[in-house]
Amino acid sequence: MTGRRFQLVDVFTDRALAGNQLAVVLDSDGLDDASMQAIAREFNFSETTFVMPAGEPGCDWRVRIFTPVTELPVAGHPTVGTAAVLRGLGLAGDHLVFQLGVGPTPIDFDPEGRAWMTLPAAAFLATVEDRGSLAAALSLAPGDLREDLPAQVVSCGNEFLLTPLASLEALARMRPDPGRWSEATAASNQHAVYAFVPAGAGQVRARMFAPGLAGGEDPATGSAAGPLGAYAARYLGLNRLSIVQGVEMGRPSLLQVDASGPRPRVGGASVIVAAGELRFPT
Numbered sequence: 267m268t269g270r271r272f273q274l275v276d277v278f279t280d281r282a283l284a285g286n287q288l289a290v291v292l293d294s295d296g297l298d299d300a301s302m303q304a305i306a307r308e309f310n311f312s313e314t315t316f317v318m319p320a321g322e323p324g325c326d327w328r329v330r331i332f333t334p335v336t337e338l339p340v341a342g343h344p345t346v347g348t349a350a351v352l353r354g355l356g357l358a359g360d361h362l363v364f365q366l367g368v369g370p371t372p373i374d375f376d377p378e379g380r381a382w383m384t385l386p387a388a389a390f391l392a393t394v395e396d397r398g399s400l401a402a403a404l405s406l407a408p409g410d411l412r413e414d415l416p417a418q419v420v421s422c423g424n425e426f427l428l429t430p431l432a433s434l435e436a437l438a439r440m441r442p443d444p445g446r447w448s449e450a451t452a453a454s455n456q457h458a459v460y461a462f463v464p465a466g467a468g469q470v471r472a473r474m475f476a477p478g479l480a481g482g483e484d485p486a487t488g489s490a491a492g493p494l495g496a497y498a499a500r501y502l503g504l505n506r507l508s509i510v511q512g513v514e515m516g517r518p519s520l521l522q523v524d525a526s527g528p529r530p531r532v533g534g535a536s537v538i539v540a541a542g543e544l545r546f547p548t
Contacts, residue, residue: 269543269544269545270291270292270294270297270543270544271291271292271293271542271543272290272291272292272541272542272543272544273289273290273351273538273540273541274287274288274289274290274538274539274540274541275287275290275347275350275536275537275538275539276288276536276537276539277343277344277346277347277350277486277488277519277534277536278343278346278486278488278511278519278520278521278534278536279486279517279518279519279520279534279535279537280520280535280537281537282537283517283539284512284517284518284519285343285485285512285517285518285534285536286312286343286347286484286485286486286487286512286517286519287311287312288311288313288314288315288343288344288347288348289309289311289314289315290314290315290347290348290351291305291314291315291316291544292351293317294316294317294318294330295318295319297316297318299337301546302314302316302332302337303335303336303337305332305544306332306333307334307335309334310334310480312343312479312480312484313331313332313333313338313341313343313344314331314332314333314344315329315330315331315332315344315345315347315348316329316330316331316332317329317348317352318330320365321365322365322370324363324370325363325364325365325370326358326363326364327352327357327358327362327364327365328364328365329344329348329365329366331344331345331366331367333478334478335478337367338367339366339367339368339423339424340366340367340368340371340385340386340422340423340424340489341424341488341489342383342385342486342487342488342489342490342492342521342532343486343487343488343534345364345366345371345373345381345383345488346373346381346382346383346488346532346533346534346536347536348364349362349364349373349375349381349383350381350536350538351536351538353375353381354538360374361373361374368386368423369386371383371384371385372384376533378535379535380522380533380535381533381534381536382522382524382532382533383488383531383532383533384529384530384531385422385423385489385492385529385530385531385532386423386529387422387529388420388421388422388493388496388497388530389420389422390418390419390420390496390497390500391418391419391420391425391453391454392418392419392453392454393416393417393418393419393453394417394418394419394450394453397411397413397417399446399449399450400417400427400429400450400451402443402446402450403442403443403446403447403449403450403451403459404429404440404441404443404459404461404475405440405443406431406436406439406440409432410431410432410433410436410439410440411429411430411431411432412431412432415430415501415502416430416501417429417430418497419453419454420493420494420496420497421493422489422492422493422496422529422530423489424456424458424489424490425454425455425456425458426454426458426459426460426474426487426489426490426493426494427451427453427454427459427460428460428462428490428493428494428497429460429461429462430461430462430463430464431463432463433463434465434471436463437461437462437463437471437472437473438514440461440473440475442459442475447477456476457476457477458474458475458476458490459474459476460472460473460474460487460490460493460494461473461474461475462494464498464502468506468507468508469507469508469510470494470498470507470508470509470510471509471511471513472487472490472509472510472511473511473514474487474490474511481515483514483515484511484512485511485512485515485517485518485519486511486512486517486519486521486534487511487521488521488532488534489532491509491521491523491530491532492523492525492530492531492532493530494507494509494523495507495523495530496525496530498523498525499525499526504525505525505526506522506523506524506525506526507521507522508520508521508522508523509521509522509523519534520534520535521533521534522534
């Protein structure tokens with residue numbers, strides 16, 4: 267049997283049992299892909315990260331990110347939460363660079379202890395013109411979608427169909443319709459929808475739905491928050507956002523976005539909630 271340390275962390279929250287859950291497996295050097303995938307299935311969180319020595323110049327650690335079914339090149343809450351774990355263990359300072367699937371990814375800690383990751387520059391992709399089908403896939407009426415803003419796929423490494431809604435009531439009411447989902451979200455290779463409602467003064471409420479997630483919904487999605495920041499800068503004239511997500515799931519989260527530069531930055535707090543050791547045959 268072999269032991270590998272892990273920590274459980276709630277990300278994009280300043281209190282335990284909120285935010286987005288993450289398992290961080292340390293001492294991961296030597297694990298093969300199949301073992302990492304099996305461990306991610308064992309935790310069964312939306313993502314699990316595996317930390318190992320970096321193999322790329324200028325990077326401090328290599329971090330691999332797995333859902334229960336596949337590996338991701340980048341994701342927000344796993345990056346932010348892993349950085350918080352390493353800093354808490356004294357293995358990182360206030361600035362570090364992760365070797366991720368999308369390349370070197372800087373993370374910086376602010377004076378409040380929040381980790382900020384810098385995402386790749388946003389790519390603005392297809393718009394969805396058939397709002398009736400999209401609304402139906404969300405169990406909404408066409409009038410629940412904003413007519414003055416586009417429903418558009420934007421990517422900072424992962425694609426999300428950013429969907430502006432007309433009211434908080436519509437946001438609370440939305441539910442995925444599995445029979446209509448794939449057709450309505452075909453413009454995004456992930457079939458992932460990040461629906462949002464601007465609430466004034468740079469405040470946004472959001473929900474994220476995608477196939478493969480437990481219950482279909484994610485309580486905090488940093489890799490969608492970055493694209494939303496770029497979208498808000500282009501269409502709303504806002505360079506900074508505070509995004510509240512996960513309320514409907516009972517796991518409220520707060521994500522901060524700075525889109526004033528060429529690459530969006532996403533930041534938030536994290537709380538360590540457990541630590542232990544994995545034991546399984548070599």
